[in-house]
Amino acid sequence: MSLSSVNSKKVLLVEDAIAERMRLRAILEREGYQVLEASDGESALSLLQGQTMPLIVSDWQMPGMSGLQLCRRIRQDKAHNSSYILILTGRNSREDLLEAFAAGTDDFLPKPVDRDELLARLRVGRRLWQLQADLSKQNEQVRQALERETQARAQVDAELRAASELQLELLPAPRCDFKTLQLVHLFQPAAGLGGDMLNYIELNDNTVAFYLLDVCGHGVASALLSFAIAHEIGEMFSSAGSADNVIPEQVMQRLNSRFLDRSGNARYFTMVLGVIDQSSGKVRICQAAHPPPLLQRQNGQVEPVAGGGLPVGVFERATFESSEITLQQGDQLIIFSDGLTECEDPDGTQFGPERLSTRLSSLRGHSPEYVLEDLRAALVDWQGQDRFIDDLSIMIMARRVATQVPQFEQTLMSQPDEIADTVDRLGEWLSTQGVETDLAFQFCVCIAEALNNIEEHGYGEGRPGPIALNCRVSSDALECEIHDQAEPARVPDQVEIVPGDVESSRGWFILKSWMDKLVYAPAITGNHLRLVKFID
Amino acid sequence: MKLTHTKLGDALVATLPERLIKANASSVRDELKAFIDQGNSRLVLDMSSTEFADSSGLSVLISALKHAQTSNGEVVLLSPTRPILSLLELTRLHHVFQIYEDVNVAAAAS
Numbered sequence: 303m304s305l306s307s308v309n310s311k312k313v314l315l316v317e318d319a320i321a322e323r324m325r326l327r328a329i330l331e332r333e334g335y336q337v338l339e340a341s342d343g344e345s346a347l348s349l350l351q352g353q354t355m356p357l358i359v360s361d362w363q364m365p366g367m368s369g370l371q372l373c374r375r376i377r378q379d380k381a382h383n384s385s386y387i388l389i390l391t392g393r394n395s396r397e398d399l400l401e402a403f404a405a406g407t408d409d410f411l412p413k414p415v416d417r418d419e420l421l422a423r424l425r426v427g428r429r430l431w432q433l434q435a436d437l438s439k440q441n442e443q444v445r446q447a448l449e450r451e452t453q454a455r456a457q458v459d460a461e462l463r464a465a466s467e468l469q470l471e472l473l474p475a476p477r478c479d480f481k482t483l484q485l486v487h488l489f490q491p492a493a494g495l496g497g498d499m500l501n502y503i504e505l506n507d508n509t510v511a512f513y514l515l516d517v518c519g520h521g522v523a524s525a526l527l528s529f530a531i532a533h534e535i536g537e538m539f540s541s542a543g544s545a546d547n548v549i550p551e552q553v554m555q556r557l558n559s560r561f562l563d564r565s566g567n568a569r570y571f572t573m574v575l576g577v578i579d580q581s582s583g584k585v586r587i588c589q590a591a592h593p594p595p596l597l598q599r600q601n602g603q604v605e606p607v608a609g610g611g612l613p614v615g616v617f618e619r620a621t622f623e624s625s626e627i628t629l630q631q632g633d634q635l636i637i638f639s640d641g642l643t644e645c646e647d648p649d650g651t652q653f654g655p656e657r658l659s660t661r662l663s664s665l666r667g668h669s670p671e672y673v674l675e676d677l678r679a680a681l682v683d684w685q686g687q688d689r690f691i692d693d694l695s696i697m698i699m700a701r702r703v704a705t706q707v708p709q710f711e712q713t714l715m716s717q718p719d720e721i722a723d724t725v726d727r728l729g730e731w732l733s734t735q736g737v738e739t740d741l742a743f744q745f746c747v748c749i750a751e752a753l754n755n756i757e758e759h760g761y762g763e764g765r766p767g768p769i770a771l772n773c774r775v776s777s778d779a780l781e782c783e784i785h786d787q788a789e790p791a792r793v794p795d796q797v798e799i800v801p802g803d804v805e806s807s808r809g810w811f812i813l814k815s816w817m818d819k820l821v822y823a824p825a826i827t828g829n830h831l832r833l834v835k836f837i838d
Numbered sequence: 839m840k841l842t843h844t845k846l847g848d849a850l851v852a853t854l855p856e857r858l859i860k861a862n863a864s865s866v867r868d869e870l871k872a873f874i875d876q877g878n879s880r881l882v883l884d885m886s887s888t889e890f891a892d893s894s895g896l897s898v899l900i901s902a903l904k905h906a907q908t909s910n911g912e913v914v915l916l917s918p919t920r921p922i923l924s925l926l927e928l929t930r931l932h933h934v935f936q937i938y939e940d941v942n943v944a945a946a947a948s
Contacts, residue, residue, distance in 0.1 A: 718859070718860045718861035719861050721859075721860065721861065722857065722859050722860070722861040722862075725859075725890075726857075729890070739921070740920070740921060740924065743890070743921035743924075744921075744924075746890065747890070747891070747892055747925065750859065750860070750892040751892055751893055754860050754892065754893070754894060757860075799929055799930055801929070801930040801931060801933050801934045802900060802903075802904075802934045803900075805897070808893040808896060808897070808929055809892070809893040809894075811928075811929065812892075812893060812925070812928060812929065815928055816928070
């Protein structure tokens with residue numbers, strides 16, 4: 303019950319002497335008090351049962367329970383914490399007073415009781431009661447408001463999480479292999495939900511369209527716009543009829559009209575959109591105020607893609623132009639949002655395009671996954687933390703070398719039987735490649751261990767997520783790249799083997815002993831493990 | 839999976855499958871345990887046709903040994919192939935298991 307709803311002029315009078323009780327009662331009732339009476343402590347307590355009593359006036363000396371004992375009993379019950387207790391007594395020694403206060407008494411009145419003094423003390427009691435009542439009412443209001451806020455906040459959080467899952471679902475697979483192309487991407491929204499969006503779409507078996515866009519700002523509004531744009535682009539592509547009708551600058555033009563900002567909120571986006579012919583490697587690419595993509599040539603040279611343009615959605619009469627480049631075999635095209643180059647170190651220095659170019663030059667000859675992982679690690683290093691402050695997205699498109707080293711590729715579900723079959727086939731394939739038996743055995747055991755580890759610790763029981771396996775044999779090494787989309791798997795740094803132990807990290811020990819190189823890169827978009835065994 | 843097995847003196851000789859891996863580890867483990875529980879605590883594991891094993895496979899060998907030893911038994915390995923032997927050596931299990939090339943000697947030792 304709320305204190306404020308109780309009449310503060312309600313008083314319980316506990317006095318064993320009938321005459322005195324009647325006198326006090328008369329005084330109080332004349333002043334408008336509602337009086338309840340008890341002749342001893344026990345009946346006072348049963349009267350109090352279940353009701354809130356603002357004021358209690360009790361004699362000290364009574365047969366049975368004394369006034370102080372009653373006081374202690376009353377205070378034991380939290381419900382009567384706020385009651386104002388006034389003890390009537392003939393005693394006035396220092397020790398008596400201290401004892402009474404310790405029992406929970408609020409005040410004293412000497413006997414015989416003076417009418418005016420009694421009423422004055424009770425006024426004090428009522429004032430205290432009223433203050434407490436007001437305070438508890440305010441407290442309750444604050445508590446309710448806080449609860450409403452917390453609930454609202456939890457709901458907003460849940461909705462944001464759902465939206466960010468939806469956004470991740472709109473993304474393409476972290477790695478896609480087309481006829482001559484391999485595409486990988488990294489998508490890392492700053493606050494769970496971002497204003498970046500990217501995709502690569504096979505328009506026909508020879509043509510792939512790709513885009514990466516960045517809506518200004520981040521958070522919900524930007525994300526909503528990015529959803530709408532992605533949807534619109536999807537519609538345009540599917541209604542184009544033929545891949546030849548997908549002309550990047552025209553798509554950009556239409557997006558500009560469609561998303562022209564008339565609200566004056568300056569809501570616009572920057573974008574790179576292109577179409578690539580897989581057989582020739584010709585790319586038609588249109589840029590709209592976006593950081594220029596970088597072209598990493600096979601020889602390690604890095605050059606920005608020429609061209610530029612206005613942002614999309616700002617100027618009604620904006621026109622867009624495309625440029626043409628050719629992606630030779632072994633070249634990679636790196637498209638990214640400004641979250642990459644504008645990533646700041648703790649002193650506020652940006653990572654910048656030069657550092658990016660230099661880094662890319664040094665990554666010559668590496669797979670797109672490797673480059674992607676290296677860039678991510680470099681940025682984490684640069685800013686000194688894992689969490690990105692701005693939305694970050696990177697897309698890398700590599701044109702495979704035609705005279706390829708032999709490859710064994712397999713996508714499997716994380717289940718012991720499939721792992722066994724895959725390792726079996728890999729063993730057979732290695733022998734057709736002329737790999738020596740012992741070496742092939744060691745390589746296969748290691749791959750089995752890596753896959754088992756993902757099955758066990760990455761996906762866990764009953765979650766058979768996909769694993770992509772790619773093995774290559776060259777003249778000097780056996781190489782394997784494994785991708786999974788599981789939780790980052792457990793990778794012990796130090797593995798020690800206890801010979802008779804059943805459950806030691808024997809698998810990782812075997813891996814580390816028999817492989818010459820082990821690179822493990824956990825990422826939001828999946829984990830990447832690269833194993834290399836050199837051939838002497 | 840049913841393991842081929844024969845009795846040789848006091849010992850039971852069981853032939854392990856071509857592949858001793860995660861996919862069949864638990865069924866092989868259960869079968870070996872059943873042998874031991876039926877009173878065959880002296881086991882010879884014939885590994886001559888086992889061409890491939892992973893760490894889950896190795897753990898089957900170890901749990902059989904631990905189980906046999908609780909009934910005062912022993913588990914020995916017979917004729918592991920060269921790659922399997924290299925795996926046993928790498929994981930130091932050749933210090934834990936007695937390894938034989940002759941089935942009679944193995945049966946007597948188990």
